[in-house]
Amino acid sequence: MKRVFLLLTAAATLLLSACSDETTHSRGVYMLLDTSGTYTKELDKAQQIINFVLAKLQPGDSFAVARIKTGSFSEKDIIARVTFDGQPSRANLQKRQFREEIDKFVAGVKPSAYTDITGGLLQAVEYLDEKSPGRKTVLIFSDMKEELAAGYVREAIPLQMQGFEVVALNVSKLRSDNIDPREYTDRLAYWRQRVEAGGGTWRVLNDLERLEALFID
Amino acid sequence: MSFADIFLLVPASPLLSGLIWLVVAVGLLYLARPAAHLAIAAASRLLHHACKLAARSVMLAEQRLKQRNNEVLLAAGREAAERIIEREFERIDASVRRDLAEYPALQRQMSEAITRLEQDYHDSSEVPPEPPAWAKVVDAVAKIAPKEPVVGEILQDIHDSMVRAQRAAIEQYRNDNSKRHRILSRMMPLWRRVAQVLGEMDKRVNRLLERSTAIDRHMTSYEDILNRSPRAERMLSSSSLTQFFIAGFVLAIAIGGAVINFHLIARPMQEMVGGSSYIMGYKAANIAALVIILVEVAMGLFLMESLRITRLFPVIAALDDRLRVRMIWVAFAFLLALASIESGLAFMREKLSQDDASLVASLVGQGEAGAVAANLWITTAAQMGMGFILPFALVFVAIPLESFIHSSRTVLGLLAQGLLQLLAFLLRLTGNVFRHGGNMLIRLYDLLIFLPLWLEERLRARGKPAEMAVTDDAVATEGRS
Numbered sequence: 001m002k003r004v005f006l007l008l009t010a011a012a013t014l015l016l017s018a019c020s021d022e023t024t025h026s027r028g029v030y031m032l033l034d035t036s037g038t039y040t041k042e043l044d045k046a047q048q049i050i051n052f053v054l055a056k057l058q059p060g061d062s063f064a065v066a067r068i069k070t071g072s073f074s075e076k077d078i079i080a081r082v083t084f085d086g087q088p089s090r091a092n093l094q095k096r097q098f099r100e101e102i103d104k105f106v107a108g109v110k111p112s113a114y115t116d117i118t119g120g121l122l123q124a125v126e127y128l129d130e131k132s133p134g135r136k137t138v139l140i141f142s143d144m145k146e147e148l149a150a151g152y153v154r155e156a157i158p159l160q161m162q163g164f165e166v167v168a169l170n171v172s173k174l175r176s177d178n179i180d181p182r183e184y185t186d187r188l189a190y191w192r193q194r195v196e197a198g199g200g201t202w203r204v205l206n207d208l209e210r211l212e213a214l215f216i217d
Numbered sequence: 218m219s220f221a222d223i224f225l226l227v228p229a230s231p232l233l234s235g236l237i238w239l240v241v242a243v244g245l246l247y248l249a250r251p252a253a254h255l256a257i258a259a260a261s262r263l264l265h266h267a268c269k270l271a272a273r274s275v276m277l278a279e280q281r282l283k284q285r286n287n288e289v290l291l292a293a294g295r296e297a298a299e300r301i302i303e304r305e306f307e308r309i310d311a312s313v314r315r316d317l318a319e320y321p322a323l324q325r326q327m328s329e330a331i332t333r334l335e336q337d338y339h340d341s342s343e344v345p346p347e348p349p350a351w352a353k354v355v356d357a358v359a360k361i362a363p364k365e366p367v368v369g370e371i372l373q374d375i376h377d378s379m380v381r382a383q384r385a386a387i388e389q390y391r392n393d394n395s396k397r398h399r400i401l402s403r404m405m406p407l408w409r410r411v412a413q414v415l416g417e418m419d420k421r422v423n424r425l426l427e428r429s430t431a432i433d434r435h436m437t438s439y440e441d442i443l444n445r446s447p448r449a450e451r452m453l454s455s456s457s458l459t460q461f462f463i464a465g466f467v468l469a470i471a472i473g474g475a476v477i478n479f480h481l482i483a484r485p486m487q488e489m490v491g492g493s494s495y496i497m498g499y500k501a502a503n504i505a506a507l508v509i510i511l512v513e514v515a516m517g518l519f520l521m522e523s524l525r526i527t528r529l530f531p532v533i534a535a536l537d538d539r540l541r542v543r544m545i546w547v548a549f550a551f552l553l554a555l556a557s558i559e560s561g562l563a564f565m566r567e568k569l570s571q572d573d574a575s576l577v578a579s580l581v582g583q584g585e586a587g588a589v590a591a592n593l594w595i596t597t598a599a600q601m602g603m604g605f606i607l608p609f610a611l612v613f614v615a616i617p618l619e620s621f622i623h624s625s626r627t628v629l630g631l632l633a634q635g636l637l638q639l640l641a642f643l644l645r646l647t648g649n650v651f652r653h654g655g656n657m658l659i660r661l662y663d664l665l666i667f668l669p670l671w672l673e674e675r676l677r678a679r680g681k682p683a684e685m686a687v688t689d690d691a692v693a694t695e696g697r698s
Binding site for chain 2: 024025026051052054055058059060061084086087088089091092095096099
């Protein structure tokens with residue numbers, strides 16, 4: 001009798017563990033912050049977005065914020081990263097700590113000379129693939145103008161972005177864009193093409209009042 | 218070769234080709250007319266009979282279902298009537314035990330009261346005063362010669378003595394009367410007591426009579442059910458439908474309560490089982506909350522079953538009384554524990570909500586304290602109260618659930634019966650459509666070849682007089698010969 005009970009318990013445990021899945025319903029968000037030149041002045045907006053994302057993410061979700069600078073394909077450029085605990089109270093605590101780290105970074109950030117967006121994207125793909133959440137989102141807070149230092153190879157690298165959703169946020173217009181708006185549209189078209197060629201989806205969200213759109217499934 | 222090549226018999230004129238095809242087709246149809254008529258009629262007859270047969274089978278199935286429904290209905294009604302009669306007998310038993318158990322005491326009280334009354338009655342009887350002995354003496358003295366002076370004196374003495382005795386006797390008589398009145402007045406409460414006891418007994422007996430009248434009424438219904446009278450079937454059917462809708466309505470209310478209960482505990486459950494695990498696509502916390510509610514409902518069912526209020530599980534009803542009472546306590550203990558857990562979870566929910574509100578407030582720059590509302594304890598207490606009460610409220614789901622299950626058997630049966638009747642009607646209708654459709658197709662066929670038919674009729678009409686003349690000649694020849 002005892003053996004039968006043990007067998008039944010084991011079978012039920014196996015069945016439940018086979019049925020239970022934590023990753024497919026979770027969401028992974030990786031946010032790239034452009035810290036080049038004058039864009040550092042826009043970081044207060046980035047903070048708003050980070051706070052918004054923090055408020056929306058649920059226990060079990062992952063979130064990382066990384067900076068875009070001269071060479072961004074590096075884990076060292078990740079400012080803060082977290083996978084929220086299953087317990088809501090613990091997750092709230094983690095969110096508070098995360099916000100403090102971001103505040104600390106924004107307070108002491110120094111502008112970089114170049115903008116390696118591709119490197120940042122590659123790092124984002126690597127990070128999110130490792131976490132393998134159900135939904136992968138990369139937020140890019142940048143003017144999307146890539147400026148690479150001499151010797152950095154990025155152009156020929158194809159992006160592997162199957163299942164990724166890339167959202168460009170607050171893509172501000174440069175002075176040159178005002179002179180020739182085609183530059184702006186060409187820039188966005190270029191990134192769209194690269195992301196979609198890699199199998200991902202591309203969106204631009206400039207109106208920060210509509211951040212809710214980020215979390216509409 | 219395309220269709221156009223086949224169709225265009227005269228390459229230059231599609232109209233002429235069409236006409237040729239029409240003539241050919243009409244000619245072919247005319248030639249095939251008798252066979253086509255037979256085929257159409259046979260097909261329509263076949264389909265008509267098939268539909269009729271199917272309709273009959275469906276009606277037979279409907280009859281069987283109706284019989285089965287009646288069986289179910291009567292069985293359910295019999296069970297319900299038996300239960301009611303059983304309860305009535307239990308009540309009578311309790312009443313007899315309670316009221317008539319005191320009957321010997323009442324009888325003793327009555328006998329005592331009556332004995333005392335009898336005693337008092339004897340005590341109060343009037344004793345006639347004895348006639349004074351002086352009367353005889355007076356008679357004797359009166360017979361002595363009247364001129365004797367001594368006699369006068371004696372008589373005067375006797376007179377005085379008699380007056381005195383008379384006074385004493387009157388006094389004695391008054392005293393005795395007064396005593397009797399006192400005794401009689403003492404009898405009054407005893408009479409009242411006797412009247413009261415008799416009234417009480419009358420009331421109790423009347424109560425028993427009322428119960429017996431109710432039992433008579435229930436027994437009549439029960440006999441009706443046993444005799445399968447149409448009246449009983451009608452009453453049971455209508456009662457079953459009413460029960461179904463009432464029970465459904467109460468169950469809907471209970472489901473509303475369960476949903477509220479679920480929302481109270483689903484969020485804090487994440488603290489226990491984690492908010493990020495899923496089981497078969499559903500959050501584990503939600504499933505855990507649902508399981509708790511279902512366990513509460515199950516415990517409620519066991520409690521109601523053990524209390525013999527519902528009879529969904531015959532095994533529990535048949536349990537030994539001691540075991541049943543133990544089961545009542547166990548189910549109640551589980552419910553109490555679950556209610557306490559829910560109350561705690563409701564408290565946790567409020568704390569989590571506060572924490573969330575505080576976090577969001579800090580994220581939007583209002584500061585941690587900005588979100589804490591005043592009088593928050595009221596909602597916390599209300600949620601905790603609801604968390605504690607709702608499990609007990611869910612216990613009573615067992616009663617409408619039992620009614621719903623029992624009545625749904627009848628209602629589903631009636632519904633299936635109605636569907637079968639509808640199906641039989643549709644099959645009969647289809648059969649008739651096939652039969653009359655066959656006739657209509659034959660007419661349409663003739664309409665398509667009306668020209669050759671008309672010509673045939675004309676030719677026949679022309680040939681008829683000649684035929685008739687030949688026939689007349691033959692008759693005349695036969696007559697002559």
